[in-house]
Amino acid sequence: MNHPSTTGPCGLPLPDLSTAFPGPFPSSPHADTVERHLRQWTDRFDLLPTRDARRALCNITSQGVARALPDADLEGLALCAELFLWLVVFDDVHGEATAAEDPVLLVDRVAESTRVLADDNALAGPHDPVTAALRDLLRRLRTRATPTQYLRLAGHLRDNLAGLVWEAHHLTQPNRVTVQTYCAMRPYTVFVYTLMATAPIVLSYDLSEAQRASPPVRQLETAVANLAGWVNDLASHMREADRLQAAPLSLPTVLMAEHRLSFRQAFETASRMCEEEAAVARELIRELSASSTRRPLALHAAALKCISHSFIWHVDHDRYAVGPSQTVPPHLTTGRPS
């Protein structure tokens, strides 16, 4: 999506983000080492059922995180990659379609993770591998982060879990979700605030409370959060629709339902929203980077620029590939998806 005149599957319009975020995007020299490490980590906890799933997910995660944090040291990059992979695995294994069919199972797994997030030293623990991996991860994150950074990160992880529970309860009737609510919840299910919270831990900077609450920082974080969720929606919509054989809970779906748009109009609107949000983010990054006397602000702006790169980059990965012969399925062409 960082090349002009992009079209997606079925000839649908995709946003051109090359003006706001021109490539090529810098990556970390540790990317391949982290990818090998991730494969070992997922094996150790038996996190992924098949060899192909393991290979694909470790690849996109390590290469994506390498673009999000190109200047991180090896240990920090590996930790961040594990964290992001953990979230994706939790979602793939316990969330989404599995959870829509059996919400109790998801809620039970969220309850286990809640207990580990509340107390990573809890003596008695469940034997779910996903929970065991979280415990391992949190212990190492705690030693690297300041107490405040750790608490903030643990808060974001809880929000991710709440977001997945929310998503699971709306997957079967996505057209009942308003655009406003969807946009407010989407950052939690795409894990972008969590990635933003790992940047200060891994890159060793910290914003003051006043800097964190300042309008340009808040607006930038919101713009990058929206952009991350929406580009993912545009890239994954057809794959999800194909998998679910129904309209997925995504930006095009809620736009269609609320504004009575055609499928193509909804894609066009969503693409335009992405381009606008990218322009807002770009301008705020420029503004904050210029404040060179306030070093943490400039570092944070640079981190958010790279996090944007990472989300823009990841949607071109094979994980989101759809066969060239695929056409728009009939259940997606109405303004009122079922």
Add this chain to the structure above:
Amino acid sequence: MNHPSTTGPCGLPLPDLSTAFPGPFPSSPHADTVERHLRQWTDRFDLLPTRDARRALCNITSQGVARALPDADLEGLALCAELFLWLVVFDDVHGEATAAEDPVLLVDRVAESTRVLADDNALAGPHDPVTAALRDLLRRLRTRATPTQYLRLAGHLRDNLAGLVWEAHHLTQPNRVTVQTYCAMRPYTVFVYTLMATAPIVLSYDLSEAQRASPPVRQLETAVANLAGWVNDLASHMREADRLQAAPLSLPTVLMAEHRLSFRQAFETASRMCEEEAAVARELIRELSASSTRRPLALHAAALKCISHSFIWHVDHDRYAVGPSQTVPPHLTTGRPS
């Protein structure tokens, strides 16, 4: 329950906690002022539907919190009372039986509160009065707490919400929940860790990370958390059973199902568990109070002693009164509740 030879409704055995926690329990001189303030606050946000509900809940909350924090100043006590009342109102209005019938509604309200917990300054917000009250409350808590104390408290509030979602998904089949899982989740639904986290904010002390992670502090917090949930279960079981016309999700119910106990045996077991946990808590409070050179530890032990008082006191309130003629309903007398 802090008087010997206690029997509960239907002549069921209740724990005798008078050895571990002899009364009378000290209370705050601000209790009545806080009760009047709470009524104004609930009116302002239109939190409670009826005058009677408002009166009863403001009474038990203010008088309970006055025993939890007898040395707090007026502002701190009022803040803590509002916070605890907010949790109970959220549970009464959106959780429990309402949520078991319509989990999506609860999950949507949790999602709204999640967004406010993640960002109490978020511009666009929902119009639910419970969410508006939370936003008001968090803003004032943030000014009183250190950043770390605030983040810790916000984490506990998220855990409370996750606990209520978990509870709602198990209310209709409580006998499927294991005793271990029940005991691990119960502290979140009785909000006791949240009360523990407000004590340092209101009483202006702070444990170091090492003190917080030390075995006696962790063991004391666990014992008080268990005690709080279990005494509430014993006191509210009959009222809940009457309201639901089924076995509630409570300690006696899960004990009956897992250990194939009669209803009376389960009550006896649960009472004994309360007495054992109270003895553990009492001993750890003594041990930590004796460490007078480490002032925060002694203050924390004193706070946890008063929090125990508060939970032991509250179960004798009219809120848990059951008519004297009530007998054990037939659906509760089997070892396998439906």
